[in-house]
Amino acid sequence: MLDGPNDEGEMFMRPGKLSDKFPKPYKNDNEAKAANNGALPPDLTFMVNARHGGEVRVLQIRANPHRTRDATRAQIGAFFL
Numbered sequence: 001m002l003d004g005p006n007d008e009g010e011m012f013m014r015p016g017k018l019s020d021k022f023p024k025p026y027k028n029d030n031e032a033k034a035a036n037n038g039a040l041p042p043d044l045t046f047m048v049n050a051r052h053g054g055e056v057r058v059l060q061i062r063a064n065p066h067r068t069r070d071a072t073r074a075q076i077g078a079f080f081l
Contacts, residue, residue, distance in 0.1 A: 021045075 001020055004011035025041075026032035033040050044061070048054040 001014055001016045002011055003014045006012050026035065029040055044058045047058055047061075051057070
């Protein structure tokens with residue numbers, strides 16, 4: 001995990017902790033859209049914190065991203081609903 005600055009003002013790597021946030025997979029929204037056929041992926045941390053049992057919903061989305069909540073099929077390439 002990138003941390004710092006240290007006493008000399010330099011960034012350094014350290015082992016991760018459970019309290020650390022996950023790094024973002026893309027540098028910005030444009031890069032995320034380009035990698036996902038124009039769909040901006042949601043920040044799933046909001047889903048986890050927004051409701052009781054949100055962790056389970058995130059696991060369901062990750063396990064089967066093509067399936068929507070009402071059991072219909074999503075468009076090919078549009079995985080973020």
